Amino acid sequence: MPNKTLTLALMDPPYESANSTTALRIISAALRKGINVNVFAYEGAVNLPFKDQAPHPNPVKGTTVEEEDHPTTRNFVASLLEIGKGDPLLTWVNCGLCVDERGAGNSIEGVKRGGPGDFLKMAQESTSTLVIPTR
Amino acid sequence: MTNYLFIECRDPFESTDVGFVAETAAALKQRDSEVTVFLIQNGVLAARRNALGSHLPQLVRAGVRLLADDFSLQERGIQSAELLPGIQQSNIDALVDILVREDTKAIWH
Numbered sequence: 001m002p003n004k005t006l007t008l009a010l011m012d013p014p015y016e017s018a019n020s021t022t023a024l025r026i027i028s029a030a031l032r033k034g035i036n037v038n039v040f041a042y043e044g045a046v047n048l049p050f051k052d053q054a055p056h057p058n059p060v061k062g063t064t065v066e067e068e069d070h071p072t073t074r075n076f077v078a079s080l081l082e083i084g085k086g087d088p089l090l091t092w093v094n095c096g097l098c099v100d101e102r103g104a105g106n107s108i109e110g111v112k113r114g115g116p117g118d119f120l121k122m123a124q125e126s127t128s129t130l131v132i133p134t135r
Numbered sequence: 136m137t138n139y140l141f142i143e144c145r146d147p148f149e150s151t152d153v154g155f156v157a158e159t160a161a162a163l164k165q166r167d168s169e170v171t172v173f174l175i176q177n178g179v180l181a182a183r184r185n186a187l188g189s190h191l192p193q194l195v196r197a198g199v200r201l202l203a204d205d206f207s208l209q210e211r212g213i214q215s216a217e218l219l220p221g222i223q224q225s226n227i228d229a230l231v232d233i234l235v236r237e238d239t240k241a242i243w244h
Binding site (some may be wrong): 004006025026029032035127128129130132133135 | 206236241
């Protein structure tokens with residue numbers, strides 16, 4: 001599916017809503033189809049690629065970090081950026097003001113800093129745009 | 136002609152505003168638009184045949200295309216045989232295909 005670009009605006013923080021899982025599924029499916037994807041992460045969604053996220057053990061079950069194999073959204077985003085590093089291309093832009101408010105500047109490699117103007121440009125240049133708001 | 140895609144993630148038994156999607160989708164269909172409602176996450180709970188008071192049968196009657204995400208159905212233990220007539224089991228690949236069709240407006244709810 002050449003020459004198609006999908007833009008997503010995300011707002012939910014990680015580990016709060018099934019919206020984040022669905023968004024990552026959509027991005028993955030689009031990239032597998034060869035569709036370029038733009039992501040504009042706004043508000044709490046700027047924490048999705050936050051580098052300091054750490055997997056943890058589960059003291060209730062008595063499992064270790066390795067046994068728990070806890071998935072982090074930063075690892076999901078890193079995998080998607082690896083898949084989308086060329087053709088197709090995944091462009092991930094974190095809202096700079098939202099990052100500063102949350103002290104979330106330490107993002108994984110490949111995440112860019114921007115603003116709502118970037119989202120407008122992405123939407124104008126895309127085949128389709130989907131905004132996934134918080135409730 | 137504009138195609139409309141509504142992505143409904145809300146549980147109708149928790150969020151009474153799912154009526155917004157039903158009314159808007161049916162109204163757009165009456166104006167000869169192509170309309171798809173894609174049920175995902177808790178939105179698939181309305182797709183069960185035994186879901187009392189579901190707003191989906193009116194959409195089936197209106198000719199709106201109704202799709203339900205297989206992953207969301209599986210997570211909630213809903214089998215395809217339990218779906219209301221007129222609702223098709225679908226998947227995230229089909230959703231992406233609809234999203235990137237030309238002249239498609241997508242609304243997440």
